[in-house]
Amino acid sequence: MGTLKKGRLIKNMDRRKAIGGILAFTGVGVASFAGFKFFYGNSKAKRGQLKNYESLISELVAVIIPATDTPGAKEAKVQVYVIDYMESCSSNKEYNNFLNGLTDLQETCLSEYDTNFEACTMAQKIEAIEILDINSGDNDLLTKIDNKIRGRSFFVILKSLTIEGYCSSEIGATELLAYVPVPVNYKAITTLAPNQKAWATR
Amino acid sequence: MKNQTEKNTFDAIVVGSGISGGWAAKELTEGGLKTLVLERGRNVEHVTDYITALKDPWEFKHRTHLTKEELKERPVQSSHCDAGDKHFYVKDSEHPYVQEKPFKWIRGYQVGGRSLTWGRQSYRFSDLDFEANKKDGHGVDWPIRYEDLKEWYDYVEAYVGISGSLEALPHLPDGVFLPAIPMNAIEQHLKESVREQYTDRVIINGRFANLTSYKEGRGQCMNRNLCSRGCPFSGYFSSNSSTLLDAYDSGNLTLRENSIVKEVVYDEATKKAVGVKIIDAITKEEITYYAKLIFLNASAIATASILLNSTSTSFPKGLGNSSLQVGHNLMDHVVNEGTYGTYDGLLDKYYEGRTPGLIYIPRFQNLDTKTENTDFVRGYGIQGKGERENWESKPVKGFGAALKAQLETPGKWKISLGGRGEVLPNYENKISLDPKKKDQWGLPLVKVHFEYGANDLAMMDHMTKASEDILVKAGFKSVGSYRNSPPPGSAVHEMGTARMGDDPKTSVLNKNNQMHDVKNVFITDGSCMTSSGCQNPSLTYMALTARACKFAIQQFNSDQL
Numbered sequence: 001m002g003t004l005k006k007g008r009l010i011k012n013m014d015r016r017k018a019i020g021g022i023l024a025f026t027g028v029g030v031a032s033f034a035g036f037k038f039f040y041g042n043s044k045a046k047r048g049q050l051k052n053y054e055s056l057i058s059e060l061v062a063v064i065i066p067a068t069d070t071p072g073a074k075e076a077k078v079q080v081y082v083i084d085y086m087e088s089c090s091s092n093k094e095y096n097n098f099l100n101g102l103t104d105l106q107e108t109c110l111s112e113y114d115t116n117f118e119a120c121t122m123a124q125k126i127e128a129i130e131i132l133d134i135n136s137g138d139n140d141l142l143t144k145i146d147n148k149i150r151g152r153s154f155f156v157i158l159k160s161l162t163i164e165g166y167c168s169s170e171i172g173a174t175e176l177l178a179y180v181p182v183p184v185n186y187k188a189i190t191t192l193a194p195n196q197k198a199w200a201t202r
Numbered sequence: 203m204k205n206q207t208e209k210n211t212f213d214a215i216v217v218g219s220g221i222s223g224g225w226a227a228k229e230l231t232e233g234g235l236k237t238l239v240l241e242r243g244r245n246v247e248h249v250t251d252y253i254t255a256l257k258d259p260w261e262f263k264h265r266t267h268l269t270k271e272e273l274k275e276r277p278v279q280s281s282h283c284d285a286g287d288k289h290f291y292v293k294d295s296e297h298p299y300v301q302e303k304p305f306k307w308i309r310g311y312q313v314g315g316r317s318l319t320w321g322r323q324s325y326r327f328s329d330l331d332f333e334a335n336k337k338d339g340h341g342v343d344w345p346i347r348y349e350d351l352k353e354w355y356d357y358v359e360a361y362v363g364i365s366g367s368l369e370a371l372p373h374l375p376d377g378v379f380l381p382a383i384p385m386n387a388i389e390q391h392l393k394e395s396v397r398e399q400y401t402d403r404v405i406i407n408g409r410f411a412n413l414t415s416y417k418e419g420r421g422q423c424m425n426r427n428l429c430s431r432g433c434p435f436s437g438y439f440s441s442n443s444s445t446l447l448d449a450y451d452s453g454n455l456t457l458r459e460n461s462i463v464k465e466v467v468y469d470e471a472t473k474k475a476v477g478v479k480i481i482d483a484i485t486k487e488e489i490t491y492y493a494k495l496i497f498l499n500a501s502a503i504a505t506a507s508i509l510l511n512s513t514s515t516s517f518p519k520g521l522g523n524s525s526l527q528v529g530h531n532l533m534d535h536v537v538n539e540g541t542y543g544t545y546d547g548l549l550d551k552y553y554e555g556r557t558p559g560l561i562y563i564p565r566f567q568n569l570d571t572k573t574e575n576t577d578f579v580r581g582y583g584i585q586g587k588g589e590r591e592n593w594e595s596k597p598v599k600g601f602g603a604a605l606k607a608q609l610e611t612p613g614k615w616k617i618s619l620g621g622r623g624e625v626l627p628n629y630e631n632k633i634s635l636d637p638k639k640k641d642q643w644g645l646p647l648v649k650v651h652f653e654y655g656a657n658d659l660a661m662m663d664h665m666t667k668a669s670e671d672i673l674v675k676a677g678f679k680s681v682g683s684y685r686n687s688p689p690p691g692s693a694v695h696e697m698g699t700a701r702m703g704d705d706p707k708t709s710v711l712n713k714n715n716q717m718h719d720v721k722n723v724f725i726t727d728g729s730c731m732t733s734s735g736c737q738n739p740s741l742t743y744m745a746l747t748a749r750a751c752k753f754a755i756q757q758f759n760s761d762q763l
Contacts (some may be wrong), residue, residue, distance in 0.1 A: 183555035188384035
């Protein structure tokens with residue numbers, strides 16, 4: 001992996017663009033070294049590996065949904081949900097996309113920031129996530145076609161699982177959102193109070 | 203041996219404990235008949251066996267998702283269940299069937315059957331439905347009219363508890379209603395828009411078997427919207443929460459779970475059915491139970507398969523099948539995938555509580571000459587739900603504190619609409635038994651052969667366009683529809699496989715749901731339906747069951763069975 005890492009170090013170029021180029025490919029999950037092997041990701045996934053990435057995933061979900069005046073995704077243990085979902089529920093394609101995405105991100109951080117993602121400064125973490133987010137472009141038509149063929153990209157999966165895991169966690173549902181287990185009555189029309197929170201469940 | 207036979211002898215046997223079997227159990231036991239109810243699945247005790255009912259979202263390791271392993275076991279059922287209610291759906295891997303064409307056979311093998319997970323919408327049929335076959339020549343004429351069933355609708359509605367509004371629509375008769383589930387701001391807006399924009403259609407409160415007020419011995423709907431997990435508050439009607447409990451209380455009920463009915467046993471000498479042979483699902487032991495009166499309520503496909511498997515010298519093609527109609531004329535409702543749109547206004551309005559209800563646009567085609575449609579005969583209704591976007595549906599951008607802020611507040615209003623249309627009876631749509639393939643109990647696998655006809659497809663297309671038109675006219679944005687409609691069976695309204703009719707040559711059951719050929723066998727599940735209407739059918743099965751039970755008890759007591 002050492003030579004690969006060096007090969008990706010690009011000088012005299014806008015660094016953000018360079019990282020963007022690498023991570024963007026990761027985004028559709030085919031350009032990484034591992035990705036070529038799993039072209040279109042249909043091969044069997046070697047499951048059971050994500051436990052080793054728990055600290056990385058914790059830091060990722062903490063950037064996507066940070067602690068503010070309410071606790072964030074890491075405090076809500078969303079990393080555990082992300083791993084449980086990916087290990088047990090994901091398709092082979094998406095498992096491979098996700099795993100490749102994690103390893104590519106670490107490689108890029110090592111080459112660009114000389115450290116793994118967990119040890120990056122907050123500014124570096126935000127920069128890396130911003131690039132992943134921009135390049136995941138989950139709304140354009142090409143991405144939708146890509147998603148059908150190859151499964152969703154690493155960051156699209158991570159972001160949607162973080163939102164789902166957090167908003168359906170006890171912390172997310174009861175602190176960021178409003179959760180009433182037994183409403184008793186249905187008031188069909190109410191006037192929204194200032195700053196009223198959205199209901200956690202439908 | 204004599205003692206054993208005596209021990210295994212009852213006045214009546216009911217096969218199946220779902221929504222119609224539960225009613226047969228209640229009516230027959232309360233009518234004084236010692237009744238054995240046979241259920242092929244496990245027992246589900248009311249409240250105590252609703253194992254997920256009080257769980258919070260975070261108590262599910264994979265939230266609502268099924269695991270890959272669970273999906274593999276449920277290739278068919280998985281579209282209709284999630285982690286919260288999967289235990290009330292069969293594993294397809296354990297209960298295979300043959301799809302000659304794609305057809306979803308959604309099943310719940312347990313005490314209570316699918317009454318635990320049903321959609322709870324309850325609409326009466328009218329003479330528009332009962333006269334339809336006669337008028338346009340599809341299928342055979344119903345042997346009954348609305349007048350025959352009206353008092354029975356009243357009777358079951360009063361017991362079940364149906365919330366709804368009085369609308370005075372001739373083609374969707376009013377009933378005995380609890381207070382209606384109210385409409386929220388966007389649903390009210392759509393209702394008003396439809397009133398202004400159209401002369402042919404209205405939006406009404408959906409009619410639901412959810413208790414909007416306290417009911418003695420039951421409870422009240424707590425507006426949790428988790429009905430399909432079973433309700434610990436008895437807030438909706440199921441066999442488990444209602445009919446079976448009353449049947450127990452009568453002292454006349456024996457319920458045997460894990461009892462797979464192999465065949466109805468026919469006696470050539472008396473020309474009657476004498477009992478039912480079962481296979482114990484666990485021990486695989488075969489046991490015969492005897493009764494003078496037999497009700498089949500196993501659901502349309504299963505009941506027809508029992509009849510087809512019950513062969514004898516008199517009935518080589520299956521019990522009571524001299525008409526050769528058993529298994530044929532399979533219907534479901536034609537369903538489109540749905541239409542959606544968002545609305546920019548009413549942002550100061552919200553709601554409290556999670557209603558289990560929907561709004562309903564009753565059929566508005568082919569009611570009279572003014573509403574005649576040239577593309578198809580019969581018609582469809584549209585169901586809808588309005589809500590504000592939350593984290594599941596709200597489009598969000600970016601990440602970090604900005605993302606959190608977007609998730610925290612309700613999004614735009616949105617509405618989704620879905621049509622449910624009448625499917626014509628067609629002899630070619632059928633179930634049959636596979637001559638070679640067997641299940642783990644040695645019973646032949648059911649084969650389903652079903653295809654929508656041109657009329658059904660024309661209706662599907664029309665309901666999508668009409669839904670879009672309704673939303674666009676009401677000022678909705680981003681109006682669109684999913685174009686892939688789900689496979690037949692998805693409405694879980696399969697019916698018609700042992701139809702009622704006056705002529706024994708072309709129908710299986712008479713006007714009292716009694717087999718033309720075998721007078722002590724009654725069928726009151728979906729099998730009996732002569733046409734499908736477009737209304738959710740369970741209420742009609744319940745009314746027909748109660749009506750047939752009254753007749754059967756009279757016949758039993760006057761020794762005519």
